[in-house]
Amino acid sequence: MNLEFVSRLTSSDRDPSRLRSARWFAPDDMRSFGHRSRLKGMGFDDVDFKDRPVVAILNTWSELNTCHSHFKNRADEVRRGILQAGGFPVEVPVMSLGEMLMKPTTMLYRNLLAMEVEEVLRCHPIDAAVLMGGCDKTVPAMLMGAISADIPSIFFPAGPMLKARWKNVTLGSGSDAWKYWDERLAGNLCDKDWKGIENCIGRSAGTCMTMGTASTMACVTEAMGMSLPGAACTPSVVADHSRLATLTGRHAVEMAWANWKPSDILDEKSIDNGVMTSLAIGGSTNAIVHLIAIAGRLEQTLTLERFDELSQTTPVLADIRPGGQFLMEDFFDAGGLPALLNRMQDLLHADSKTVLGGTLGEQVADCDVIDDQVIRTRENPVSEAGGTCVLRGNLAPSGCVIKALAANPDLLSHRGPAVVFDNYPDMKARIHDPELDVTSDSVIILRSAGPLGAPGFPEWGMLPIPKKLLQEGIRDMVRISDARMSGTSYGTCVLHIAPESAAGGPLALVRTGDMIEIDVPKRRIHWDVDEDEAARRKAEIKLPDVVPPRGYGQLYAKHVTQADVGCDFDFLTGRSPGEEPGIH
The missing domain is CATH 3.50.30.80 (IlvD/EDD C-terminal domain-like)
Known part of the structure; x- marks a missing residue:
């Protein structure tokens, strides 16, 4: 895969006065004096930020988010790439949605993170952003916010954890937890074995190693052109993932200079590509709700009928649990998502744009499948159609x-x-x-x-x-x-x-x-x-009173839409209206 940014920027394209952050730092006035002096108060000097793109690293790391436990290191590696390309990296923490430890569900807070991402990008001197997410709702939330803010953004996924082993069995997180719990209830699994499974089923940092919502949405994001090719399947703790972080940082700087925004990449065809990819990988049903919400931020309408229409013509090619046999590490070894997309190019909108500046077809053209058992041929699909x-x-x-x-x-x-x-x-x-x-x-x-x-x-x-x-x-x-x-x-x-x-x-x-x-x-x-x-x-019948007396819960209950239209807030569809925040 050629990962060079294909916009071929010239020296005139790298005019610092065109940067969004120049409005904060370039003028010779009292307000900009304040901005610069406060950066210097943090130990930065002119050479750190003057005439350089400011690239925000939006990091959803938390010690209560098991999927993102490696993000401290990855943020530093993204920072390295930004510095290599001549940018000024700034790490900005945003709300972490850890699926395993939040009650009642991270879905309650997806829209809150989307709001935070949108407002963080709009109110700060940011020319481009690296969106660091992975655990289920962080992916759609960060995309939704970045789309509405419409500031150059590239997604960096947490990556799936490594395959787990218990005795002579290869375990898949989530799916096997349910399976063996049922066996325990049935009296077929002793407490010692159940504890053994508990101790090894989460083998490393990263998201579930099955085709759960996290990997589904990472694949959808890559297919829509918002992350680097191969990013969705790269395991979380291998060296490739560290290099991917650095490369993502470098590309974010190029996107800042080019002002290559989500609106330049995503459209109705991108959404179709996301839907077909979700179907072809046997992806999570949650992708339906998230894609509908993402489409709404693009001022597009994705209906259940459109999803089902594509379902009836899209074969399932990835033989990955829970609908198949293998795990995400096997998918990576078999060629990953780029190889699968190459195998179904005739179904996709291959002319859709990507963060690299070229087209999806160009991006996957030379990507070959290594293992036909994991990524099936069109003649031997897991299912001819109708995975969801x-x-x-x-x-x-x-x-x-x-x-x-x-x-x-x-x-x-x-x-x-x-x-x-x-x-x-x-x-x-x-x-x-x-x-x-x-x-x-x-x-x-x-x-x-x-x-x-x-x-x-x-x-x-x-x-x-x-x-x-x-x-x-x-x-x-x-x-x-x-x-x-x-x-x-x-x-x-x-x-x-x-x-x-x-x-x-x-x-x-x-x-x-x-x-x-x-x-x-x-x-x-x-x-x-x-x-x-x-x-x-x-x-x-008397319906329950579902509106809490205060706080975010009240806002949520009054404004969330139903499942068939994406569960976004009714006041958040589309992009941020009006002018950029003023500098006073």
Whole structure:
């Protein structure tokens, strides 16, 4: 891959007076005197910043974010690249969203980080930014903020952790945690072995080594042209990742001189490329919500129908867990995302622009697949189409999704009686009750788990299978909720029911014993109740008060949109209006 910036900047392009930061530092006035003198108060001299692009390193490092635990070192390596290219690096911490340790969910705070990124970029003397993220919601949040601010930006992903081993088994974080927990509940795994798995399943820094939401969104970001080629799959702790950090810093300086903004890179075709990539890698269902929100920041409309349309024509080529066999380290060794994109160039908009200044087609043209087992040929796909599907019907008038690739094929057409849980505590209290009236034919339903009801749209969608069924050997059944599901999860789980129950959607009206039907090939979900009965139940039901009395939670509840339109705040779509912040 040729990673040289292809804009071919001339000396006239490197005119310091054209830099955005020059408005802060160049004038001979009292205000600029203050700006310069305060930098000097931190130990910088004129040679550090005069006539140089200011490149911000937006770092989401935190000691409570396990995926980003190596970002202290990577920030220094990004800084090295910025200095090599003649820029002035400034590290700016922004909110860290660590999926594993935040409750109820980092999704509650995705829009808060997006707001912070947008405002940080707008209010500071920044000519370009390196966006350091990786853990699930940091990726879309940082992209959303950078798009709205529309200041030159390049994304640097945390990278997946290394493959883990337990005894003679290769472990995949997330997916195998669920798998072995079920085996423990079924009585097939002792406490000693469970502890052994706990001690080794997170082998290194970095994001989940399966095709969870983090790797899905990193791949989507690369396919949309917002990170360097190969960045999405490079493992977090190998030397290649350190070199990638330095190279990203160097390119950020070039982007600053060229004023190469997100609006110069991203458009409707870029969004399509992101969708098709998510489908081809067997990516997380969460990508749907995030891509819709990203499209909204571009003032584009991505509908569920468009996603499903592309789903029916895009083959799944990456054989990666949870929908396949391999892990992200194997994907990297097999040629990574550039090789996969080369294999599906005819489906993509190859003329879309990238951070390198050229086109996506040029970027992947010479990238070959090394292992056809991990990255399948077009003649031997994991699935010819439909890795993720959109369903509609009277239970989900605005749509819902299912990752068919990770489901039991025998359950993709199924009809059974509902077993309803009103909320997560109700489910936790009753799901393993030996007296619960449930069979393998039942359809487990959880409500009050959506953007408003939970709140925050948590990853509760891989609903647990009752212990008594696990002990009978059952490992999958139809489960439906207005929640999301971790990208590392699997099973026949229907998600993102919209409108959600807390917003008055039909899910709020379902009762235990009602017959529910899903038909994935026909893209249908149906609640078997007549209209009069549904109307009677709706007249009787009282929806919960979901607006907290104060703070960010109140802002969130009043302004978050539903799953089918991206769960962004209704006042944040599009780019920042008006002029740049004035200098007074």
